[in-house]
Amino acid sequence: MTVFDTPILNEESSLERGSAHEAPIQEIHHDSPRKLNQFRVSDVLSMVGALAAALSMTTIIFTILAPVGGVLGFLLITYILFVITYAILVSFDETWPIVRDRVVLVAVHSLAITVFATLVFIVVFAIGRGLSALPHLNFFTQDMSLAGPLDPLDKGGIIHAVVGTLIQIGIALAITIPLGLTTAVFLNEVPGAFSRFVRTIVEAMTALPSIVAGLFIYATFILMFGLDKSGFAAALAISVMMLPIMIRASDVVLRLVPSTLKEASIGLGADNFRTMWQVTLPTARSGLVTAIILATARGIGETSPVLLTSGFTAAFNADPFHGPMVSLPLAVFQFVKSPEPNMIARGFGTAAVLMLLVLVLFIIARIIGGETVAKKEARARRRRQFVANLVEAYRLLAGALATLVSKISSRSSERARSMEARMNSERRSAVASSPAPKENE
C-alpha cells in the first residue's frame, strides 16, 4: 500500500473531494467495476488519518487513562480504534454499504496479515533461538549419552534423534505407501457400498488424535504381545496416523485422472490392471508423490505416539527392534523440559533442524506437485536439446581437434620432411663435398 506517498497525493485530493460533492458522478464512480481494485486518494488519506488518530488516542489511553500494559495490548487497542475511526471517516464521504465494504476490507486484510505474520514469527522464533546451538558441528555428529544438562553447547548433539527419525519414518513409509496406495486405488476402481464405507471410515480417521494412535499400538504391540518399547512400535504408531492422510490425499488425486484416458486404454483392449498400471498411476504420479510427501511431513512432526511407544533415550540406537529410540520432536520435547538454558538452546536447535527437514520435504512436494505433463515434456525437450547441443559441440570440438591434430601432424611431418630434405641435402652436399677432398687428396 502506498500509504506514505502523501506529497503528491495531497494535490489530487482536493480535486477528488471537489468531484465527490457532485453526487451523480460519484455514483457512477462506485458502480463501475473498474474501481474495484483501485485505491483512491481519499481512501489512502482516510486510512492514514485513522491510523494517526488511533495511535494518538491509544497513546493517551496508555499513558494517562488506563495502563493495560504490554505491546500486544497496545497493538490491539490501536487496531480497534483504527477500525472505528476509519469507519467514521469513510462515512463522511460514502454511503452505508460502502462503509461496510471498507470495514470488511480492512478486517479481512488485517486477519490475513495477522495469520501469516504469526506463522513467520513462529518459524523465525524457533530458528532464531536455536541459532546458538546450530553452529557447533558436534551438534550434528554426537549423541547426548555423554553430555549432561550443564555441559556447554560444544558437547553432545542430536545425531541419535536424526537417525531415529529417519529410521522410524522409513519403516512407516515402507508400510503406508503400499497399503495406502492400494487402498486409494481400491476406492477409485472398485466402486460399491463397501468402498464407500471404507472411504467414510478413512475420512473420519484423518483427524485421529495422534495420542490415540500411540495408545492403540501401546495396547496391542506392547501390552498384548509383550514386546519392548522400540523404534518399530513408534513407526507402527506413526503409520496408523499417516495412513488415513495418505489414502485421502491420493484418493483425491486419482479421482482427478481424466476418465477419457482410462476409457481409451480399455477401448484398446487393456484390462483394468494394465489401465491402472500404465495409464492412471503414471498420469497421477506427481500428485501421488505429493500426497506421500505431505503425509511424511505430518508423520515426522508427531511427538506423542513416539513418546508412548518408543520412550526416550539419550544414546544412539540404530536398532529399531530393541531398546528405546528417540525422534526429533521427542528430543525437542525432552530438551525444553530441562530448566538449563543450554538444554533449551539444544531444544530450539533441534526444532530448527526438524522444521528444516519439513520445509525441504515440502519444497520437494511443491516442485513435484507443480509438475504438469507439458512442463515435464518441455524439460525433457530441453534436456534432449542440451544433449544434442553437447553432442554437436563435441562433434565440432572433435572436428577442430582433428583438423588441429592433422595440421600439427602435417606441419610436423612437413617439418620432418623439410628436415629430412635438409639433412638429405646436407648429406648430399656432404657426400658431394666429401669426395672432393678425396678428389683433392
Added chain:
Amino acid sequence: MTIDTPRKLTGVRDRVDLIYRGVTRSGGIIVLVIMLAIGVFLGLRASQAITADGWAFFWQQAWEPDSGKFGIAAVLIGTFLIALVAVSLALPMALGTSLYISEYAPLGLKRTLIGLVDLMAAIPSVVYGLWGFFALQNSIVPIARWISQNFGWIPIFAVTGADPNDPLATNTLFTSSTFIAGIVVALMITPIMTSIMREVFSQAPIGEREGALGLGATRWGMIRSVILPFGVGGIIGGTMLGLGRALGETIAVYMIISPIFVIQPHILQNGASSISSLIALKYGEASPFGMSALMAAGLTLFIVTLIVNFGASAIVARSRSGASS
C-alpha cells in the same frame, strides 16, 4: 467409475483382473480392520477400568485410579474448553484468511499464500508448543489480566484470587491457562480450516459473482450474498474438522498447561486439563489398572473426535461444493 459397468454386463473378467481386484480389495479390508481395531482394542483394555468404576467414570473429577477414585468429568470439560477457545479464535482468523486468499489477494500472490497455508499445517505441533511456552505466554498475560479485570463479572473470565485493585499482583495466576493453550491450538487449526474454506469459496459460481457485481454490489455485498451462502457448508465443516483437531491436540497443550483435576471453568486462570495431556502425563507411572483407566480416557477422546469428524464430513459433503474437500 462408469467404465466398469459395461464390462460387468457382458464379459468375463480374466484372471489378472480378478487378482488385481482381490489385491486392492484386500488393501481396503486391511485398512478398515486397522481402523476398527483401534476402537476394539482400546475398548478391551478400557473395560476393566470402566466396569470397576461404573457410571462414576463420567462424573468424577479426580484422577487417582489406584485408590479407585477416577473419572473424566474434569478432563473432558477441560478438553472442550480448550477446543472452544481455539475454535472461537480460529474461526474469524480462518474466515478472514480464506476470504483474503480467494477474494482479495492479487493473483500473483495467491499460489504462494495457498502453499504457505499448507506449509503451516505441516509445522510440527511441538514447534507451536515451544512458541506458546517461550514467546506467547509473557506477552499474553497482561491481556488476560485486563480481560479478567474488566470482564470478570462474566463467570468464565473470572479469576479467583485476583485483586482488580492491585496492579502489581503476581502474574502466575494468569499463566498456563486454558486461554493460552487455546490460542496456541487456534493457530494450529487455523491452516486446516483455512484451506477447506478457501477451496469451497473458490468454487462459488462465477456467474453469480459477476451477477452480483453487475447489479452494483460492493465486494462485501457480493461476498455476503453469493460467497458466504454458497460456502456455508464448507465453513461449518471446516470448523468442525478444526474442532476435531483441537480436541485431540497433545504435545502443545501438554507443554503449556499446568494440569489440575477439578473442573476449571475460569479460562483465564492458571490450571487446565485435557484428555490427551492427561494420557501423556500419566502413562509413565501408571499401574496396569491405571493404564486401563487411561485407555478408557483415550477411548472417550477417540469416540468424541470420531463423532465430530463424521459430522464434519457429512456437512461438507452435503454442501453444494460436493466432493471438494
